[in-house]
Amino acid sequence: MTYQVRYYTKTGNTRKLAEAVAKELGVEALPISTPVTEKTDILFLGNSYYAFSIDPEVRDFVASLDKNKVGRIVNFGSAALLNSTYKKVKAEADKVGIPMDPKEFHCKGEFKGVHKGKPDAEDLRAAAAFARQFK
Numbered sequence: 001m002t003y004q005v006r007y008y009t010k011t012g013n014t015r016k017l018a019e020a021v022a023k024e025l026g027v028e029a030l031p032i033s034t035p036v037t038e039k040t041d042i043l044f045l046g047n048s049y050y051a052f053s054i055d056p057e058v059r060d061f062v063a064s065l066d067k068n069k070v071g072r073i074v075n076f077g078s079a080a081l082l083n084s085t086y087k088k089v090k091a092e093a094d095k096v097g098i099p100m101d102p103k104e105f106h107c108k109g110e111f112k113g114v115h116k117g118k119p120d121a122e123d124l125r126a127a128a129a130f131a132r133q134f135k
């Protein structure tokens with residue numbers, strides 16, 4: 001199995017999760033400004049909700065993916081209120097013909113003093129355990 005980890009973050013929460021996932025898989029967590037050029041079985045994509053949607057940069061990143069290079073996408077992230085960006089990311093992945101794994105990782109993320117300290121050490125352990133099942 002080959003893996004790559006990409007993330008988009010505004011306040012650092014997704015980067016923490018991405019680093020936990022990447023460490024578990026023995027790869028580097030990279031921002032979505034780094035294109036996926038190598039063939040990979042699983043692309044772990046970290047992203048979040050901002051004003052009830054995913055950031056346009058995440059949309060553009062998924063649109064840039066080549067289905068001949070990316071086997072499937074595994075979604076992960078955090079949010080303050082909403083549960084998961086899965087459906088939003090899947091809508092973009094469907095357009096480029098890349099399957100989304102039905103499994104995903106989600107936890108609460110600190111926003112303006114709410115869910116302070118999240119994702120915390122326990123969340124990072126859970127994110128690593130989530131990634132482990134794909135090895």
Ligand SMILES: Cc1cc2nc3c(=O)[nH]c(=O)nc-3n(C[C@H](O)[C@H](O)[C@H](O)COP(=O)(O)O)c2cc1C
Pocket residue numbers: 008009010011012013014015048049050051052053078079080081082083108109110111
């Ligand atoms: C500008 C902005 C808008 C946000 N809008 C939402 C929202 O609509 N729904 C929600 O559940 N969380 C919202 N959040 C909270 C983030 O999803 C949450 O803090 C997440 O952990 C941020 O991840 P990041 O630090 O990687 O950017 C918002 C955060 C920011 C900074």
